[in-house]
Amino acid sequence: MDFDPTSSIVILTGAGISVESGLETFRDRNGLWAKVDHREVATPEGFAHNPVKVHDFYNKRRRQLRDTLPNAAHHALARLEGAWRGDFLLVTQNVDDLHESAGSRKLIHMHGELNSALCGACGLRGPWKTDMSTYSRCPHCETVGQMRPDIVWFSEMPYQMDRIYRALAKADLFVAIGTSGNVYPAAQFVEEASANGARTVEINLDVSDNTQMFNEVIRGPASKMVPDYVDRLLADA
Numbered sequence: 087m088d089f090d091p092t093s094s095i096v097i098l099t100g101a102g103i104s105v106e107s108g109l110e111t112f113r114d115r116n117g118l119w120a121k122v123d124h125r126e127v128a129t130p131e132g133f134a135h136n137p138v139k140v141h142d143f144y145n146k147r148r149r150q151l152r153d154t155l156p157n158a159a160h161h162a163l164a165r166l167e168g169a170w171r172g173d174f175l176l177v178t179q180n181v182d183d184l185h186e187s188a189g190s191r192k193l194i195h196m197h198g199e200l201n202s203a204l205c206g207a208c209g210l211r212g213p214w215k216t217d218m219s220t221y222s223r224c225p226h227c228e229t230v231g232q233m234r235p236d237i238v239w240f241s242e243m244p245y246q247m248d249r250i251y252r253a254l255a256k257a258d259l260f261v262a263i264g265t266s267g268n269v270y271p272a273a274q275f276v277e278e279a280s281a282n283g284a285r286t287v288e289i290n291l292d293v294s295d296n297t298q299m300f301n302e303v304i305r306g307p308a309s310k311m312v313p314d315y316v317d318r319l320l321a322d323a
């Protein structure tokens with residue numbers, strides 16, 4: 087693998103990278119969407135209809151993070167970021183905090199974060215690590231009852247898309263890890279990178295929906311395949 091150490095890397099991660107840390111995926115057999123209807127807890131309509139149910143769903147997942155640790159795959163990506171001399175951007179669809187816990191800094195949470203809150207009254211986004219409810223008060227505008235999880239729900243616009251597309255436009259290498267390639271716009275990033283001349287690699291446990299778009303597919307668990315891949319990239323750099 088001959089990657090010039092000044093070349094530019096964009097990495098996309100999905101729920102699969104956090105499975106070996108104990109977090110569930112969405113679309114696997116025992117995934118979150120097999121247990122709860124995403125329309126009820128991951129859409130603006132669902133929140134408007136039953137905010138208590140939505141707060142409950144995200145409070146449980148936020149609490150779960152407190153005892154969840156990054157695995158070897160998260161640490162390998164932080165190591166790659168620290169050692170890479172070219173441009174590097176990690177885009178995650180995940181709302182957990184495992185990439186930052188492992189030390190990643192050049193990181194975009196395109197679907198938001200469990201440990202962040204959004205005020206429906208003033209638009210403030212800010213850290214929130216405790217339970218949230220319909221009685222929660224905005225620390226900025228003091229409005230009560232308008233706080234929501236800072237999660238990008240279906241039909242909402244993901245965060246920092248301009249910055250992501252600018253990085254994809256100049257990427258020499260695009261790697262997708264632990265994502266089923268089911269949800270847009272993230273599922274289309276491989277095409278974007280490829281059209282701009284990047285080499286594209288998928289690291290995933292099962293066959294994803296867009297696996298045929300990748301130049302190279304590495305099949306297996308992230309905690310094993312990602313460190314191995316990072317070692318190969320750095321050995322040749």
Ligand code: APR
Pocket residue numbers: 099100101102103105106111112113114117179180197263264265266267268269289290291292293294306307308309
């Ligand atoms: N190592 C690598 N990949 C794994 C592992 C593992 N240990 N375990 C599971 N996977 C793979 C599965 O094969 C699957 O392809 O992770 C992928 C998880 O797919 P999804 O559950 O669809 O999760 P993701 O692709 O992140 O979903 C994207 O959909 O519901 C929305 O907003 C939500 O961010 C989420 C988005």
